[in-house]
Each structure stands twice: as C-alpha cells, then as structure tokens.
Amino acid sequence: MIEGIRIGSPNGNNTMPSFAAAYSDEEIAAVSTYVIGHFGGKQGRVTPAMVGAARD
Numbered sequence: 001m002i003e004g005i006r007i008g009s010p011n012g013n014n015t016m017p018s019f020a021a022a023y024s025d026e027e028i029a030a031v032s033t034y035v036i037g038h039f040g041g042k043q044g045r046v047t048p049a050m051v052g053a054a055r056d
Helices: 025-038 048-055
Strands: 005-009 012-016
Touching: 025 048
Parallel strands: none
Antiparallel strands: 005 012
C-alpha cells in the first residue's frame, strides 16, 4: 500500500497506486488490518509503528 505495485499479465498491467502521500500511518494500518481479516481470512494487526518502519 505504501509503494504501490504493477503486475504484468497477458492482458496488460494491473496497477495499484502508492498511498504513502495520501494516508497517515494510522489510516494505512487500519486498512491493512481490515484487509488481512476480511479478505485474507486471518487474524492479524498492523500497527501505525509498523507502517512507519516500512516507510523508512
């Protein structure tokens, strides 16, 4: 979420933009935690400190 990603496929590129400039560490942590639980079917928690460390 911080850096974004581009994945190539035979039908073209799939891109997720970077959200680093648009969202705070707290917001990225909240969305990441939601995605892990809702779409990953796993328990886990991303903290703002983890996001801050990933930005560095």
